[in-house]
Structures are given as C-alpha cells and as structure tokens.
Amino acid sequence: MTPRTSHPRHVPGGAMLFQRMYTRLNCEGRPPHFVVEFYPYANLTHSIRLWQDTANVRLSDLLRDAPLEVIEAAAAILLSRLYRRRLPRGIAELYRNYSQAHATRQKLHAVRSKRARRKIRDAQGQRHDLAKLFDELNEKYFQGSMPRPKVGWSTRRWRSQLGIFDPALDQIAINAALDRPHVPEYVVAYVLYHEMLHRKHPIKLARCRLEAHSREFRAEEKKFRDYRRAMKFLKRFA
Numbered sequence: 001m002t003p004r005t006s007h008p009r010h011v012p013g014g015a016m017l018f019q020r021m022y023t024r025l026n027c028e029g030r031p032p033h034f035v036v037e038f039y040p041y042a043n044l045t046h047s048i049r050l051w052q053d054t055a056n057v058r059l060s061d062l063l064r065d066a067p068l069e070v071i072e073a074a075a076a077i078l079l080s081r082l083y084r085r086r087l088p089r090g091i092a093e094l095y096r097n098y099s100q101a102h103a104t105r106q107k108l109h110a111v112r113s114k115r116a117r118r119k120i121r122d123a124q125g126q127r128h129d130l131a132k133l134f135d136e137l138n139e140k141y142f143q144g145s146m147p148r149p150k151v152g153w154s155t156r157r158w159r160s161q162l163g164i165f166d167p168a169l170d171q172i173a174i175n176a177a178l179d180r181p182h183v184p185e186y187v188v189a190y191v192l193y194h195e196m197l198h199r200k201h202p203i204k205l206a207r208c209r210l211e212a213h214s215r216e217f218r219a220e221e222k223k224f225r226d227y228r229r230a231m232k233f234l235k236r237f238a
C-alpha cells in the first residue's frame with residue numbers, strides 16, 4: 001500500500017455536491033453544513049456523521065479518480081441511509097458496477113504484481129545453462145516427452161529454497177545461489193530434475209526445500225543418477 005498522506009483531504013466541490021444530492025433525495029428541512037474529505041480507507045468505505053448542524057463526511061480516497069457520477073452515487077447512498085430516503089433509480093446499480101470494476105482492477109493488480117515478483121532471469125546463467133540441462137534430463141528421464149516450461153534463474157539468491165515450480169505460469173525458477181563455480185553441475189541438474197517432477201505430478205505451487213514430498217515423488221526422484229551425491233552436497237549448502 002502506498003502512503004497517501006501527501007494528498008489534500010478536502011474534496012473540491014464536496015459540500016455543494018452533497019447539498020445537490022440532499023435536494024435530489026427530497027430530504028426535508030434545511031440541509032446541514034457538509035464537511036467532506038477523502039479518507040485513506042483501505043477499501044471503498046464511506047461514512048457520514050451528523051452532529052448538530054454539521055455533517056462530517058469521509059469518502060474513501062479510492063474515489064479520488066472516480067467519475068463525478070460515482071461520487072454523487074456514493075453521496076446519495078450515504079444520505080439515503082442517514083435520512084431514510086429511497087435511492088433514485090439507477091444510482092445503486094451505477095455504484096455497484098463501479099465497485100465491482102474496482103474489485104476486478106484490484107485483483108488484476110494483485111495478480112500482476114505477484115507475477116512480477118516471480119520474474120526469472122535467462123536459463124543461461126554465469127556458470128550453468130538450465131535450458132541445456134532441461135533438454136538432457138528430459139531425454140534421459142522423461143523420454144523427451146516434457147514440453148519445456150519457462151526455465152530460469154531466480155533474480156535474487158534465496159536463503160531457504162532451491163527451486164520453485166509455478167504451474168500457473170508454467171515456470172521453473174532455480175535459486176541463483178546455485179549458479180556458482182563451486183556448485184557441481186549434477187547438483188543443479190538434480191534440483192532442476194526435482195522441479196520437473198513437480199511439473200509431472202502437479203500440485204499448487206512447489207516451493208522446495210528439503211522437505212517431505214509424497215512417497216511416489218521421492219521414489220521417482222531417487223532414479224536421478226547422482227541423487228546421493230547431490231543430496232550430500234545440498235545438506236552442506238547454505
């Protein structure tokens with residue numbers, strides 16, 4: 001969440017807008033004095049409080065860039081609740097459409113940033129080439145039947161995981177900490193093979209440490225030629 005404190009809170013034309021909606025809803029009597037401000041609510045929440053002849057309104061500042069009619073709709077909804085007035089036709093719907101679109105945008109944004117966080121580097125590292133290794137492993141252990149997913153080195157060195165297979169992206173990322181001269185190729189090949197097995201036996205998201213996997217998975221993993229040597233190396237690896 002980005003800080004929003006630098007923005008002015010005052011809603012330009014807010015008081016007029018509320019008076020207008022007050023009239024449109026046929027509220028009775030003299031309208032209160034409206035004080036309208038944007039407030040950094042985490043979602044599309046708005047509030048209105050009447051105290052003597054002043055109505056203090058807080059609109060979620062997520063409405064800052066909303067079209068005028070949406071702000072009007074939010075005002076009408078608040079006033080209709082406060083004064084128990086019927087909402088003019090179409091307003092509830094207009095507002096609902098806006099908030100649903102807003103929710104969709106937020107979801108999209110979350111997905112995109114998650115994907116951005118899982119960006120990977122090229123398969124060709126400084127020391128080891130994952131694409132070449134993938135093809136060799138595919139030939140040797142999968143009869144060449146596995147279509148190549150996106151394969152690459154992690155952008156940063158991870159402390160506690162060796163690789164990830166993300167089925168949503170069809171992507172294997174290998175810890176860049178393994179792309180170093182003192183790490184033997186069979187170790188990198190083992191970690192990649194392990195992730196390829198995750199691709200073969202799909203689960204949600206494999207974040208691999210040396211944790212338990214299913215029995216079948218482990219059995220198949222042990223077919224890797226340098227399994228023992230690789231495990232031995234990785235147990236010392238930090």
Ligand SMILES: [Zn+2]
Pocket residue numbers: 194198206207208209213
């Ligand atoms: Zn795993």
